[in-house]
Amino acid sequence: MITYYVYISRQKKSFSNEDLDLLLLNARTYNATKNITGILFYFDGIFIQHIEGNSIDVVGLFEKINKDSRHDDIQVLKSGTVPERRYLDWKMLFKNIEPEEVEAFFGAPQIKESDLFGPKDKAYSVVSNLFETISV
Ligand SMILES: Cc1cc2nc3c(=O)[nH]c(=O)nc-3n(C[C@H](O)[C@H](O)[C@H](O)COP(=O)(O)O)c2cc1C
Numbered sequence: 001m002i003t004y005y006v007y008i009s010r011q012k013k014s015f016s017n018e019d020l021d022l023l024l025l026n027a028r029t030y031n032a033t034k035n036i037t038g039i040l041f042y043f044d045g046i047f048i049q050h051i052e053g054n055s056i057d058v059v060g061l062f063e064k065i066n067k068d069s070r071h072d073d074i075q076v077l078k079s080g081t082v083p084e085r086r087y088l089d090w091k092m093l094f095k096n097i098e099p100e101e102v103e104a105f106f107g108a109p110q111i112k113e114s115d116l117f118g119p120k121d122k123a124y125s126v127v128s129n130l131f132e133t134i135s136v
Contacts, residue, residue: 004052043097
C-alpha cells in the first residue's frame with residue numbers, strides 16, 4: 001500500500017525564486033532516494049503538497065516538513081493509504097501559480113484564503129480541483 005498526505009501551509013517569510021529552487025533541489029534529491037513522489041504548489045504564500053510513498057518514509061518526511069520553521073499553519077486535508085501511487089514519475093512536481101493563472105488552475109476566478117484554511121472538506125475539494133488540472 002502507498003501512504004499519502006495532502007496538506008496546506010503558509011510561508012513564514014516570503015520565498016524568493018532562489019529559496020524555492022533550493023527547497024526543491026533538496027526535496028527532489030531526498031525524495032528520489034526514498035522513492036517519494038508527489039506535487040508541490042506554491043500560490044500566494046501558501047504551499048499545497050501531496051506526498052506519497054512507503055509508509056515509513058512518508059511519515060518520516062512529513063514529520064520533518066511539519067517541523068520546518070519556514071512555514072506554519074500546517075493543515076492536513078487528507079491522508080491515508082491507497083493501492084497505487086497517483087504521481088508515479090514525479091519526485092516532486094512543482095508549480096508556482098501566478099495570480100493571473102488562478103482561474104485556469106482552480107476553475108474559479110478567485111481563491112479565497114478562507115476556502116483553503118476554512119472547513120477541511122471545502123478546502124480539500126478546492127485542492128482536488130487544482131490537482132485535477134495537473135494530473136492528466
Ligand atoms: C512546503 C515544504 C515542502 C517540503 N517538501 C519536501 C519534500 O518533498 N521532500 C524533502 O525532502 N523535503 C521537503 N521539505 C523540506 C523539509 O521540511 C526539511 O527541510 C528537509 O526534509 C530536511 O530536513 P532535516 O534537516 O530535518 O533532515 C519541504 C519543506 C517545505 C517548507
